[in-house]
Amino acid sequence: MAEGAAQDAFLRIEGVSKSFGSFQAVRDVSLTVGKGEIFSLLGGSGCGKTTLLRMLAGFEEPSAGRIFLDGRDMAGVPPWERPVHMMFQSYAIFPHMTVEENVGYGLKHDKGMSKADRANRVAEMLELVQLTPFAQRKPHQISGGQRQRVALARALARQPKLLLLDEPLAALDKKLREQTQFELMSIQARTGVTFIVVTHDQEEAMTLSDRIAVMDKGEVRQVGSPTEVYEFPNSRFVAGFIGSINTFEATVIARESPHLRLSVPALGTEVLARDVAAVAVGQAVTLAIRPEKLRISRERPEAANALAGTVRDLAYFGKDSLYRLDLAGGGMVQAHAVNARRGDEGARVADWDDAVFVGFDPASALVLVT
Amino acid sequence: MTRATLQRWLDDKGWPAFLIGLPYLWLVVFFLLPFLVVVVMSVATKTTTAPPFSLGGEHPWISLDTYARILTDGLYLRAFLTSLVNAAIATFFCLLIGYPVALGLTRVSHSWRNILLMLVILPFWTSFLLRVYAWMGLMGKTSWFNVMLTDAWNFLVPIDWAVRSIPMMHSNFAVILVMVYTYLPFMILPLYASLERLDPTLDEAAMDLGSRPARVFLDVTLPQSIPGIIAGGMLVFIPAAGELVIPTLVGDAGSPMIGRLISDEFSQAKDWPMAAAIAVALLVLMVGPTMIYSRYQAKAEGST
Amino acid sequence: MKRRPTFLISVMIFGFAFFYIPILSMIVYSFNASRLATVWGGFSTKWYVALFTNDKVIDALILSLKIALVSATISTILGTMSGIVLARYTKFRGRTLFSGLVTAPLIMPEVITGISLLIFFILLGNWIGWPASRGFTTITLAHITFSAVFVTTIVHARMLQADRAIEEAAMDLGSRPWQVMFDITLPVISPAILSGWLLAFTISLDDVVITAFTTGPGSTTLPLLIWSKVKLGVTPDINALATLMVVTVGLGVVAAGIIMNRAEKRRQAEERLAFQRND
Ligand SMILES: Nc1ncnc2c1ncn2[C@@H]1O[C@H](COP(=O)(O)OP(=O)(O)OP(=O)(O)O)[C@@H](O)[C@H]1O
Ligand SMILES: [Mg+2]
Numbered sequence: 001m002a003e004g005a006a007q008d009a010f011l012r013i014e015g016v017s018k019s020f021g022s023f024q025a026v027r028d029v030s031l032t033v034g035k036g037e038i039f040s041l042l043g044g045s046g047c048g049k050t051t052l053l054r055m056l057a058g059f060e061e062p063s064a065g066r067i068f069l070d071g072r073d074m075a076g077v078p079p080w081e082r083p084v085h086m087m088f089q090s091y092a093i094f095p096h097m098t099v100e101e102n103v104g105y106g107l108k109h110d111k112g113m114s115k116a117d118r119a120n121r122v123a124e125m126l127e128l129v130q131l132t133p134f135a136q137r138k139p140h141q142i143s144g145g146q147r148q149r150v151a152l153a154r155a156l157a158r159q160p161k162l163l164l165l166d167e168p169l170a171a172l173d174k175k176l177r178e179q180t181q182f183e184l185m186s187i188q189a190r191t192g193v194t195f196i197v198v199t200h201d202q203e204e205a206m207t208l209s210d211r212i213a214v215m216d217k218g219e220v221r222q223v224g225s226p227t228e229v230y231e232f233p234n235s236r237f238v239a240g241f242i243g244s245i246n247t248f249e250a251t252v253i254a255r256e257s258p259h260l261r262l263s264v265p266a267l268g269t270e271v272l273a274r275d276v277a278a279v280a281v282g283q284a285v286t287l288a289i290r291p292e293k294l295r296i297s298r299e300r301p302e303a304a305n306a307l308a309g310t311v312r313d314l315a316y317f318g319k320d321s322l323y324r325l326d327l328a329g330g331g332m333v334q335a336h337a338v339n340a341r342r343g344d345e346g347a348r349v350a351d352w353d354d355a356v357f358v359g360f361d362p363a364s365a366l367v368l369v370t
Numbered sequence: 371m372t373r374a375t376l377q378r379w380l381d382d383k384g385w386p387a388f389l390i391g392l393p394y395l396w397l398v399v400f401f402l403l404p405f406l407v408v409v410v411m412s413v414a415t416k417t418t419t420a421p422p423f424s425l426g427g428e429h430p431w432i433s434l435d436t437y438a439r440i441l442t443d444g445l446y447l448r449a450f451l452t453s454l455v456n457a458a459i460a461t462f463f464c465l466l467i468g469y470p471v472a473l474g475l476t477r478v479s480h481s482w483r484n485i486l487l488m489l490v491i492l493p494f495w496t497s498f499l500l501r502v503y504a505w506m507g508l509m510g511k512t513s514w515f516n517v518m519l520t521d522a523w524n525f526l527v528p529i530d531w532a533v534r535s536i537p538m539m540h541s542n543f544a545v546i547l548v549m550v551y552t553y554l555p556f557m558i559l560p561l562y563a564s565l566e567r568l569d570p571t572l573d574e575a576a577m578d579l580g581s582r583p584a585r586v587f588l589d590v591t592l593p594q595s596i597p598g599i600i601a602g603g604m605l606v607f608i609p610a611a612g613e614l615v616i617p618t619l620v621g622d623a624g625s626p627m628i629g630r631l632i633s634d635e636f637s638q639a640k641d642w643p644m645a646a647a648i649a650v651a652l653l654v655l656m657v658g659p660t661m662i663y664s665r666y667q668a669k670a671e672g673s674t
Numbered sequence: 675m676k677r678r679p680t681f682l683i684s685v686m687i688f689g690f691a692f693f694y695i696p697i698l699s700m701i702v703y704s705f706n707a708s709r710l711a712t713v714w715g716g717f718s719t720k721w722y723v724a725l726f727t728n729d730k731v732i733d734a735l736i737l738s739l740k741i742a743l744v745s746a747t748i749s750t751i752l753g754t755m756s757g758i759v760l761a762r763y764t765k766f767r768g769r770t771l772f773s774g775l776v777t778a779p780l781i782m783p784e785v786i787t788g789i790s791l792l793i794f795f796i797l798l799g800n801w802i803g804w805p806a807s808r809g810f811t812t813i814t815l816a817h818i819t820f821s822a823v824f825v826t827t828i829v830h831a832r833m834l835q836a837d838r839a840i841e842e843a844a845m846d847l848g849s850r851p852w853q854v855m856f857d858i859t860l861p862v863i864s865p866a867i868l869s870g871w872l873l874a875f876t877i878s879l880d881d882v883v884i885t886a887f888t889t890g891p892g893s894t895t896l897p898l899l900i901w902s903k904v905k906l907g908v909t910p911d912i913n914a915l916a917t918l919m920v921v922t923v924g925l926g927v928v929a930a931g932i933i934m935n936r937a938e939k940r941r942q943a944e945e946r947l948a949f950q951r952n953d
Contacts, residue, residue, distance in 0.1 A: 057846055078381060079845045086846045092839035096861045105857075106847030141944050158847065385851050386763060390772070393756035393822065397775040400819040401787075404794035408786070411793060421796055467692070470685035477682060486686070488931050493693055496923045497880045499897055499904070500916040504696035507703060507908050513712040515699070551692065612783025614883050619904060629785045636789055646793075649786040660781050 009068075010035040010194055011056075011162060016065030017218075018051050025051040027218040028065070033211075038188055038195045040205040043215030044241075049198040050089065052215075053164045056196065057086045070161055080109075085155040086164040091147050091171070093139040099150050100126070100135040106158040125153040128187060145176050152184075156191060165197045169204060181207050202242045206230065214238050235370045239288050246294075246333045250287040250367075252279050259362045262287055268329020272304050273365035286368040293364035294335035296323060296349045296356050303359030309333070311354045323350065325358065333358065411646035412436055423642045436647035446631070446648065450655070453628040456542055457610035460549035461557075464606045465599065467550070468557035472598075473591070475558075476565045487562070494555045502619055505548045509538040509620065544620040545627070549610050556609075557602040560667070564598025565591070597669035604663030608656055628652050697920060704913035712908060721914035730899065731915065738879055738896040741810065745817035746875035752818065753825025753874070754867055758859065760826065761833030779823045788887030791816050795888065808890030816888040817878040824877060825870035832866035833859075872930075876923070 009032035018026040026048040033039045041049045054060045056067060058079035067074040074082065085106070094102050104122040107113060113121075126132045129149035134142055139150070148168065155163055168184065169177045185208060188195050199205050205212050206226040213223045214237075222229055222238045233239035236247060250271070254261040259272040260279065264287055271287065279285055300306055309325035312332070316339075323335045335358055337349050350356045413436070415429035416422060425431060440446045475486055493501060508515040516535050524532045538544050568591065576586045614629035621627065626634070628648060636645035704722075708715025725731055756776050763769070779787060795812050799805050805812050840862065844854045860867070882897045889898060903912055 057842075059842055059845075078378075079842070080381075080848050080850055082846075084846075086843070088839045088843055090837060090839050092837060092843035094840060094844070094858060094862075105844065109848035138944075140941060154843075154847065381850050381852075386766070389755050390759050390763060390766060393752045393759070393826075394768070394772055394775070396752055396819070396822070397756075397772075397779075400791070400794075400815060401775060401779055404790035405782075405786075407794050407797065408790040421793075421800065467685065467689050470682050471689040474682035474686040484931075484935065486690075488928065489690060489693070492924055492927055493697070495876055495927050496697075496920045497897065497916070499880070499882050499900055500700075500920060501696070503900070503904050503908070503912065503916060504700040506904070507700050507712060507913070508696050510712045510908055512710065513699075514714075551696070554689075554693070608781050609783065612785060614783075614785045615901075629783060632785050632789060636792075642793065645789060649783075649789060652783060653786065656781065656783075663781070664777070 009033070010037075010070060011196075012068040013052075013056075014066045014068070016052070016055060016062045016067060018048070018055060018060060019063045025218055026055070026062075029218075029220050030065075031213055031220065031223060033194060033196065035194055036192050037210045038185070038197060038208055040197045040199055040209035040212045041215055042199055042202060042205040042212050042242075044200060047215045048218040049200075049215060050166055051218075053086065053166055053196065053198055056162070057084055057164055058082045083161040084164060085158060085160040085162075087151045087155045087166065087168055089166040089170065091151040093147055093150055093154075095139050097139075098135065099131060099137050099139070099142065099146075102139070102150050103153045103157055105154060110158065121157060125157045128156070128190070129153045145172055145180065148172060148180065152187070156187075156193065159191075160193060163193050163195050165195060167198055167200070169199075170201075177204070184208065206242075214241060216241070233288070233366065233368070236286055236288070236368050239366065239368060244291060244334065246289050246291065247368075248287045248331060250285050252281050252283050252285060252367075255281060260367060262367070264329070264331075266329050266331030267307055267327055267333075268331075269307060271365060272362040273367050274363050276367050276369070278369055279367060283369075288366040288368055289333075289360055289364060291322065291334045292336040294333065294358045294360050296325075296335050296337050296358055298350065298354070298356060300357050301359030304362050305365065306357050306359045307333070308355070308357055311350050311352055311356060314350075314352065321349075323356075325356065408646045408649055411642055412650045414643045414646075416641050416643050421642070422640050433643075436643050437651070439644070440647060440651055449626050449628050449631045450651070452542070452625050453611045453613075453652075454655075456545055456549070456627060457607050457613075460546045460553065460610050461603050461607045463546070463550045464554050464557040465603060468554055468561055468602065469595075469599070472558050472561035472565055475562050476568075490555055490558050490562075498552060499615060501552050502548055502616055505544075505551060506539070506620060509544055509547075511535040511537075511539075539620055540622050541620075542622060542625065545613075545617050545622075548616050548620055549606075549613065552616070553606040553610060556605040560602040560605060561595065561598045564595050564601075568594050597666045600666040601663060601669075604659050604666070608659055608663065611656065612652055700913055701917045701920070704910065704917040706910055706913070709910065721911045722918075724911055725914050725918070728911075730894070731896070734894050734896040734899040737810070737893060741814050741817060741895060742875045742878040745814045745821060745878045746871050748814075749818045749822035749874045750825050750867060750871040753822040753870055754829050754860075754863075756822070757826045757829025757833055758855070760830045761836075776823055776826045779820045780827070784881075784883035787820060788816075788884040791819075791884065792887040808888060809893035812888045812890070813885050813893065813895070816884050817874075817881065820884065821874035821877045824873050825867075828866050828870045828873065829863060832863045836862055 011031075011033040013029055013031045016026060016029045017024060029052060031039075041052060043049050051060065055062050056074075058074070058077060058081075061075075069082070069084065094105065097105065100122055103125050104118060107118045107121060110118075122135075123132070126135055129152055131146060131149055131153065134146060139147060142150070148171065152165075152168070165184075169180055172180060181204060184195075197205070197208055199208075209226060211223060211225055212229050214221045214229060216237055222234045224232075229238060230242055233242065239245045239247070248264050248266045250262040250264045252260055253263050253270070255275065256272070258275050260275050262271045262273055262285070264271050273287060295301060295303070300308075307327055309327040311323055312326045313324035315322045318339070320336055320338045323337065325333050325335060327333060339349075341349075410425070411423060413432045413434065414423040414425045415433050415435070417424045417429070471490075475483055475490075478486065507513060510516060512535070516538065520533060520535050523536060538547075572590050572594075573586055576590045577583070581589060612629050613627060614633055617627040617630045618633075621630065632645050632648050632652070635641045635648065703712065703714075705717050705719060706714055707718035707720070756772075760773060760776065766772075791812075792808075795805055795808060799807075836859070841854050841858055844858045845851070849857060880897060882901050885895055885898055886901065889895070894902075900912060900915065903909060
């Protein structure tokens with residue numbers, strides 16, 4: 001969990017809040033980010049991601065709390081003196097400068113740098129983002145994807161300690177976005193700069209990041225590696241925000257180490273789930289299971305938990321299918337199944353109105369308190 | 371350290387203070403101050419000294435004599451009335467001509483539109499004085515225009531009503547005609563701006579729902595262009611009411627407009643307090659229209 | 675199906691005839707041989723010759739150009755500053771008064787602006803001895819004041835469209851606020867600044883009322899010269915002068931329009947090309 005982040009807390013955000021008038025855009029956020037990490041801020045529209053980023057860049061002063069970068073308190077340090085560069089949501093390319101001039105713009109503030117060094121650095125950056133042939137073009141003469149790379153090269157040219165990327169891929173189409181994700185990761189690996197990436201696309205966050213902070217209404221709800229936030233969400237909000245999930249009202253009836261026994265009225269049966277320390281017997285909780293953790297079969301499975309149901313609806317996606325089952329207890333559950341069988345046998349596990357069973361391990365059944 | 375502090379101060383305070391301060395100071399000295407002087411002047415007393423006024427001393431500090439005269443002397447009231455009526459009529463005719471022209475501009479093809487817009491803006495860049503002058507040439511008793519109109523008139527009416535020439539110059543008619551001519555672009559441009567933004571599919575939707583073109587205009591186009599109408603109207607009305615050049619050149623000396631009255635009181639009667647008081651009164655009258663204008667101008671240029 | 679808007683087209687034709695017949699008539703009569711300005715007496719260019727040999731006209735033209743050049747430049751600097759301030763500094767003490775001061779001269783009747791400046795200059799001259807007399811300096815100061823307000827309006831409108839993030843990006847890359855302004859803001863809004871300057875220049879070159887109040891003996895600008903002659907009636911040499919002015923400005927505006935149109939088309943073509951080649 002969060003290995004190494006704590007001991008070399010390169011960036012430390014301590015209890016930062018930001019209010020605009022009476023509206024609190026960011027509430028009491030505390031985070032630490034390690035050197036060389038790709039850290040994502042993930043959350044819905046208007047949850048305060050950009051605002052948090054702008055406080056890191058120095059465009060907004062926190063209403064409360066402090067920010068330390070590499071041990072230095074950033075309070076009162078203006079944007080132009082911070083070793084932090086930002087890639088803007090709109091890219092903010094200077095329209096009156098060529099690609100080359102854009103990339104070299106920040107370097108002219110480094111007084112010690114000779115002209116030749118500066119030119120070399122610009123060439124190096126253009127090489128890095130594969131824009132060398134476009135050096136003399138004006139921004140309106142290049143495509144959207146190329147503009148994105150100009151913005152990246154420009155922000156990296158001065159070797160910032162921290163690079164802030166506000167929705168770096170949002171303006172690109174789906175195909176270009178996937179390709180660019182990997183480019184971004186390889187560039188980060190080569191430069192070793194710490195990246196903070198804002199995104200509202202959970203898949204993008206999962207692919208890119210070492211760690212993710214999930215935000216909601218200005219608050220950070222969970223911080224962890226992609227696996228942690230996906231497999232072990234700490235709340236209904238996080239569980240529902242990342243991926244899809246089945247949730248049911250449940251009551252803890254016994255602790256059978258290492259499991260909890262739950263009564264789940266909607267499922268019509270008792271269920272074994274992974275134990276979590278913070279619950280007591282008798283407490284009302286939420287049971288959450290991801291659709292792909294459910295195994296559909298025609299015969300009653302061996303698994304610790306098995307539910308009987310009928311296929312109400314199914315969607316065929318090719319490599320897999322999504323089933324919607326009516327359960328004996330009156331509830332409904334979604335299950336994902338890979339279509340592993342050969343086509344001539346009929347690739348699907350079950351068909352409409354078939355009576356089937358779903359089984360799952362206690363380890364993949366999550367108990368959520370909040 | 372001190373260098374850094376100074377640098378920080380310059381970035382945070384010094385630079386904005388310079389950007390704000392310089393134009394601010396300029397406007398305070400060369401606009402606000404002179405204006406306040408006029409306000410003070412309006413309560414001073416006329417004297418025969420140089421400069422021809424006095425405040426305090428043997429005269430009262432605040433004399434409302436000038437304002438009392440404005441309210442009681444028919445000359446001033448008539449001048450105000452003439453100004454407002456002339457400006458209102460001119461505004462009305464600007465709208466009458468300007469609206470169809472602006473609407474037409476939005477309906478012609480793109481290449482034509484650019485050319486025609488240019489033709490609307492072109493007079494705006496040429497000398498105002500010369501545009502007034504051009505009409506003086508047309509309205510004169512012996513001009514081809516007047517001769518043509520006179521012939522037409524004589525042809526149409528009974529012989530008893532025949533005239534030698536049509537007396538156009540030096541009348542309120544001339545003032546209004548020239549005002550319409552010179553201020554028309556001010557009406558067309560905001561109207562065009564607000565009409566151009568209208569979504570043509572709305573028209574089509576209305577027609578689709580069975581409205582005839584005239585109804586579509588009344589139900590869809592006209593209501594949406596009201597901010598443009600008001601903005602353009604005020605843009606014509608306000609300067610027209612205070613106009614000096616047009617009434618001086620083509621107006622009737624017997625029924626002067628406010629602008630001319632202010633100028634005459636000042637330069638000929640040497641009654642500075644009176645000129646100042648009329649100016650203040652005119653401004654007070656213009657406060658309402660100005661506020662209406664600034665409200666609707668934002669709307670006309672805004673998203674709706 | 676498109677219906678021909680016959681009514682609209684006829685009003686438009688009438689409107690444009692109304693716009694241009696007086697000017698065309700003036701141009702035609704400037705070539706009139708007759709002394710009587712409105713009675714045709716044959717073709718002649720003698721009024722143009724008379725114009726170019728008239729020292730008064732030439733002197734007035736030179737004075738007008740000088741004033742317009744100086745006042746347009748200074749008012750563009752001031753107007754650009756206040757336009758940027760209005761768009762970028764939303765909170766400072768006295769902002770309400772500031773925004774009032776930059777709009778009031780727009781709607782203030784010219785007579786009032788003129789008289790208030792004249793009284794102000796006279797009293798100032800009496801109290802501190804400056805300005806000792808009225809002329810080039812006082813006219814220029816007056817012109818700067820009211821043209822700056824027009825420049826402000828143009829620059830403000832342009833600044834509201836400009837992407838704030840571009841300026842922040844420059845700041846983020848290490849530029850101090852004043853560097854951002856010179857490196858980014860001013861180049862980006864330069865077309866607006868140029869049109870502001872042109873507008874200020876024409877306004878100054880054209881102004882009669884305020885100039886008439888702030889001028890002094892010996893300082894006659896071209897509009898003042900025309901004003902004094904026109905008050906006495908229509909004369910053929912003014913027709914010639916007017917024609918020259920109208921034609922010069924007209925050609926300038928048309929040329930500027932064509933150049934801007936071409937540049938815009940080229941830019942769009944380049945953009946299209948770029949996307950075809952790279953995506
Ligand atoms: N300058 C400001 N003044 C007032 N409210 C603001 C300001 N900036 C942001 N907000 C508000 O703060 C909230 C958070 O805004 P922010 O831009 O940080 O959202 P976001 O998470 O980046 O959203 P998106 O994904 O849509 O970009 C929003 O409700 C927004 O309206
Ligand atoms: Mg955002």
